[in-house]
Amino acid sequence: MRFVDEYRDADQARALAAQITALCEPGRRYKFMEVCGGHTHTIYKHGLEDHLPESVELVHGPGCPVCVIPMGRVDDAIAIARHPDVIMTSFGDMMRVPGGGGSFFDAKAEGADIRMVYSPLDALKIARLNPDRRVVFMAIGFETTAPSTAMTVLRAAAEGVENFSVFCNHVTILPAIKAILDSPDLRLDGFLGPGHVSTVIGCRPYGFIPGRYGKPLVCAGFEPLDILQSVHMLLRQLADGRAEVENQYTRVVPWDGNPKALEVIGEVMELRPYFEWRGLGFISQSALRVRDAYAVHDAERVFDVPGVRVADPKACQCGEVLKGVIKPWECKVFGTACTPETPIGTCMVSSEGACAAYYNFGRFTRDRVKEATRA
Amino acid sequence: MTTGAETTAGRSAEQSAEQRVLERIERARLRKPRVREERVTLAHGAGGKATQTLVEAVFVDAFRNPHLEAMTDGATLTLDGTRTVFTTDTFVVSPLFFPGGDIGDLAVNGTVNDLAVCGARPMYLSAGFVLEEGFPVADLRRIAASMAAAASAAGVSIVTGDTKVVQRGKADGCYVNTAGIGVLERDVALGAAAVRAGDAVLVSGPIGEHGVTIMLARGELDIEADLASDTAPLREPVAALLDAVPGGVRVLRDATRGGVATVLNEIAQAVRLGVVLDEAAVPVAPVVTGACELLGIDPLYVACEGRFVAVVDGEHADAALAALRGHPLGEGAAIVGHVAAEPPGAVLLKTSFGGTRVVDMLVGDPLPRIC
Amino acid sequence: MCLGIPGEVVELSPDRDDIATVEVVGVRRAVNIGLLAPDGAKPGDWVLVHVGFAMSKIDEAEAAATLDLLRGLGRAYADELEALADSDIT
Incomplete structure (x- = not known):
């Protein structure tokens, strides 16, 4: 695959790894947060950490849109889906995410009509084909996905597809990064910036991270060499005593983002005063809702949404895990009350969450893995 | 500043605390499976962990006998x-x-x-x-x-x-x-129990074609590709293999629901040995790779209906491969990995990128994802 | 978050100016290119596809530059290894 395979070369990786090791100050440990769940996925999929020296640790950040959805919102969506005339549509990612009263899959098993779609436009198509049903799209995702939802709402409005609405759970990444940076016990040396969010918002908005907090950020692509190169760029900044926003993913991310995408988000959506994030609590101005002008396509106004609140259990320490303050196994409920089958916190929800990954693979220490793969 | 001795003591206390947590997880993992859901969900039919749990907790429990328990x-x-x-x-x-x-x-x-x-x-x-x-x-x-x-x-x-x-x-x-x-015409005793460290792991052809074909044929994804199901009868290539390396074949499994990853996990769990796969050696048609990348799914979990996994004595690996490739239904066969003592009960993948990752069993079907 | 896959624009829709057929190694899908306005896209362009929308055009010159940089880092490493090997011999 073009623009993919060339960024997965093992020899290049080894060469880059040597350069990374050479840049590390002896005795110093480095913690970088990859903000985006897509990066976490790449790191696992390619076994990228095997190329990093032990002194460089990657901390998995809050950028997994399904993981940060609070349980109450899932319960609200299921309440909408239970209306007999409703077809709820959702990305595959959401199907297994548990609310307080089960997941979409559970609700489907109990009779709700919940369908998986690849694109919000597919949900709109279902609405067109089923004029006697109300079709709701479970909109999730960061700035990367919000423009697609906005474009779909604009299309629905233009075509007058009034039986189509979105249950808007779009969130914005910057307030979440800020919440992490404001934590007094933060132990991060820098950030791998979310490459695909940046195709929309560009690199400029990250300026406050080096500016106010003195931490470098490198906007990173999603192939494994992209991530290694970004780590190299972060280490180079630290070695030079710099803290700046840099763009590694120049083939996809324009420095100023995508003005058209920002325009359609602004047309259809506005910031909510605050929104709850699973594991991080309420964060002000961190999510989007549908504007009044498109109320007919806003599921929160079309339906009487119960507004369920399920508090994160007090013992859950996802916030600390996300901030890199504690390791998953140090959390009080890890492995007892909180397991992949019965997740309590955001880090256990997705298989790539820090806690779920540790639960499943923690027993495979690097030494044992090396032993097994030597032959 | 802490002294070196204090740091070492601190670290070893931390390690033993971590060890205790890992042991607790391992005990939980070995516990008898329980079905937590009150109703059957689609995941219970996907061939992964959820299916395994349902079958063991409901059917094996009710019908218990030695033939069934061999699974x-x-x-x-x-x-x-x-x-x-x-x-x-x-x-x-x-x-x-x-x-x-x-x-x-x-x-x-x-x-x-x-x-x-x-x-x-x-x-x-x-x-x-x-x-x-x-x-x-x-x-x-x-x-x-x-x-x-x-x-x-x-x-x-x-x-x-x-x-x-x-x-x-x-x-x-x-x-x-x-x-x-x-x-059973041959005097063979095929089964995971015969698997040994050092055995070779083969697949009989490119993986994932059936599952991706079905996913696209449903039309919901609006994706088109020139791709057809691999459904085929495997008796002949299996016979060719058994004839070529009599006594050298440990176990054969057709890689249907849950794909190659699930089959290998089941074998690894049954014998408490590790399976180490070489990602670069796993045959996947480019168009299957393309569809899987687009949908964010892993071809290792996608169903085949005309492919099987063979574990053979490592010394006979080349003969086994030659026998498979000699049959039209096995011409895309490949040696994809080996069995190792470590890590017991799990499948490891050596990635083309030069790293390693654990290939776990899925809970349900691989779902198209956006993130 | 945000799975994005590079694909090549192979055809523009004759009926709608915001739809194009994009191909990813033999896999084709209609993709909305409305977010690339006002420049749009033409056959032969590579775009990043996310949930059925083209999010940005892939800049081939920048892609080549990144690869050159990576190869440069690799070469520096190879040279170092060579120098090290030479110094061992002498």
Whole structure:
């Protein structure tokens, strides 16, 4: 695959790894947060950490849109889906995410009509084909996905597809990064910036991270060499005593983002005063809702949404895990009350969450893995 | 500043605390599976962890006997002195007709292959149909015709059957169940228990084509590709392999629901050995790779209906590969990995990128994802 | 978050100016290119696809530059290894 395979070369990786090791100050440990769940996925999929020296640790950040959805919102969506005339549509990612009263899959098993779609436009198509049903799209995702939802709402409005609405759970990444940076016990040396969010918002908005907090950020692509190169760029900044926003993913991310995408988000959506994030609590101005002008396509106004609140259990320490303050196994409920089958916190929800990954693979220490793969 | 000695003591206390947590997880993992859900979900039918849990907690628990508890693709029974293999499989594929096949040949090949990978020569099949009121007879004829063709290609006869019709809306057109019996002609004892460290792991051809074809044929994803199901009867390539390396074949599994990853996990768990896969060696057609990248799914978990996994004595790996490649249904075969002492009960993948990752069992179907 | 896959624009829709067929190694899908306005896209362009929308055009010159940089880092490493090997011999 073009623009993919060339960024997965093992020899290049080894060469880059040597350069990374050479840049590390002896005795110093480095913690970088990859903000985006897509990066976490790449790191696992390619076994990228095997190329990093032990002194460089990657901390998995809050950028997994399904993981940060609070349980109450899932319960609200299921309440909408239970209306007999409703077809709820959702990305595959959401199907297994548990609310307080089960997941979409559970609700489907109990009779709700919940369908998986690849694109919000597919949900709109279902609405067109089923004029006697109300079709709701479970909109999730960061700035990367919000423009697609906005474009779909604009299309629905233009075509007058009034039986189509979105249950808007779009969130914005910057307030979440800020919440992490404001934590007094933060132990991060820098950030791998979310490459695909940046195709929309560009690199400029990250300026406050080096500016106010003195931490470098490198906007990173999603192939494994992209991530290694970004780590190299972060280490180079630290070695030079710099803290700046840099763009590694120049083939996809324009420095100023995508003005058209920002325009359609602004047309259809506005910031909510605050929104709850699973594991991080309420964060002000961190999510989007549908504007009044498109109320007919806003599921929160079309339906009487119960507004369920399920508090994160007090013992859950996802916030600390996300901030890199504690390791998953140090959390009080890890492995007892909180397991992949019965997740309590955001880090256990997705298989790539820090806690779920540790639960499943923690027993495979690097030494044992090396032993097994030597032959 | 802490002294070096304090730091070391601190770290070892931390390590033992971590060790205790890991041990607790390991104990929980080995506990008898419980079904937590109050209702069956689609994940219970996907062939992964959820299916395993449901089958063990409900069916094995209720029917308990040594034949069943072996949990193989078919039960090996000695009937009047003859070693026979008996198996059954039910087919609910949607759509019923798809590029490369339909529910009919799938139903025949599926049961034929379950018998074949047990080392048996498939002989006789039964066919049971659950039809939805209103189902077109023309479609039923088409399904029957492809079953007849598949049976003839596999050298089996469909000798008994059953038909039921349910009210409109109570089924999705047509479901087919087949059961089959075969004879063990060779003196082979195939089974995960025979697997040893140092054995080689082979697949008989490029993986994932059936599953991706079905996903695209449903039309919901609006994705087009020139791709057909790999459904095929595996008796001949299996026989070629067993003839080429008599005594060298440990276990064979057809990689249906849950794909190659699930089959290898089941083998690894059964013998408490590790399977180490080499990502670069796993054959995947470019178009399958493309579809999987687009949908964010891993081809290792995607179903095949005409491919099998073979674990063979490491010393016979090349002979086994040559035997498979000598048959048209095995020409894309490859040695994809080996069995190792570590890590017990798990599958490791050496990635093309030069790293490693654990290939776990999925809970349910691989779902298209956006993140 | 945000799975994005590079694909090549192979055809523009004759009926709608915001739809194009994009191909990813033999896999084709209609993709909305409305977010690339006002420049749009033409056959032969590579775009990043996310949930059925083209999010940005892939800049081939920048892609080549990144690869050159990576190869440069690799070469520096190879040279170092060579120098090290030479110094061992002498």
